[in-house]
Amino acid sequence: MRGVHIGNVIRLVAYSYRPRNLGGACCPGLFHVEVALKIAFLIDGGFFLKRFRTLYPGVDSHDAKEVAQRIKWLIGNHLEYQNKTQQCTNHWSLLFRSFYYDARPYEKQGQRPVSRAPMNYQASAEATFRRALFQELRKTPNMALRLGEVRKEGNRSWILKPGTQNDLLAGKLGIDDLTDDDFVPAFRQKGVDMRLGIDMASLCLKKQADVIVLVAGDSDFVPAAKLARREGVRIILDPLWQNVSDSLFEHIDGLYSGVARPSNTRKQQG
Incomplete structure (x- = not known):
């Protein structure tokens, strides 16, 4: 039997056989076509960036090129793992497409919460980094950006940091002790x-993928995952070594992280 990988989808396998009535001579057999797995990646960008410092403590989390490279390595590691059963010549040939989900940075004007000093969100370090990262990902082959937007939560512009709120409740801080650094913008992603x-x-209804690797950390994906599994698509969850509740295992087909496990986390891979 001989196998040849053609393109990124089809593997053509030729069989030989020895008919008894020909004295055992080897004759060409039939061709059998096998379809290689098509794998799609759905990456929750906000979750990935939140976990980045834990996963890569020695890497600048605001270096767009470095972050984009780690995303590519994450995808490559998953493809290499899946290729253990597919045995394609190039594991990247299993990739259908990667989708990166995030929100465009908030770029309006505002004021600091305590000093009332003017603030230009467009010029902030976070907004500058996000724009640079999106540009790097746009240049990545087989990568699609899915961008929502950021809005303020109702009439609120700022919220207290959890640590500051605890100190206020414990009497360690007074109202007059608060500074601009004790608050974070009251933003919320929409449409992601x-x-x-x-x-x-x-992806599943159009039969574009056989496996979906979901890089996420919450249960918001469960309704869509149920539909995908009913359509025969396998769901692999990569929580980036964040612990997953037992109830989520009911809605996935496998758990695998495409990055090395941080030393301070408990192993849950399987």
Whole structure:
């Protein structure tokens, strides 16, 4: 039997056989076509960036090129793992497409919460980094950006940091002790989870992927994952070594992290 990988989808396998009535002479057999797995990646960008410092403590988390490279390595490690059963010449040939979900940075004007000094969100370090990262990902082959938007939560512009709030309740701080650094912007992403769910449903209903690797850390994906599994698509969850609740295992087909386990986390891979 001889196998040849053709393109990124088809593997052509030729069989030889020895008919008894020809004295055992080897004759060409039939061709059998096997379809290699098509794998799609759905990456929750906000979750990935939140875990980045834990996963890569020695890497600048605001270096767009470094972050984009780690995303590519994450994808490559998953493809290499899946290729253990597929045995394609190039594990990247299993990739259908990667989808990266995030929100465009907030770029309006505002004021600091205590000093009332003017603030230009567009010029902030976070906004500058996000724009640079998105540009790097746009240049990555087979990568699609799915961007929602950031809005303020109702009429609130700022919220207290959890540690500051605890100190206030404990009497360690007074109202007059608060500074601008004790607050964070009251922003909320809009349209990100919706885009992820729609893409997951579309991938399975159009039969574009056999396996979906979901890089996420919460249960918002469960309804779409149920649909995908009913359509025969396997869901592999990569929580980036964050602990996963037992109830989530009911809605996935496997758990695998494409990055090395940080030394301070408990192993849950399987």
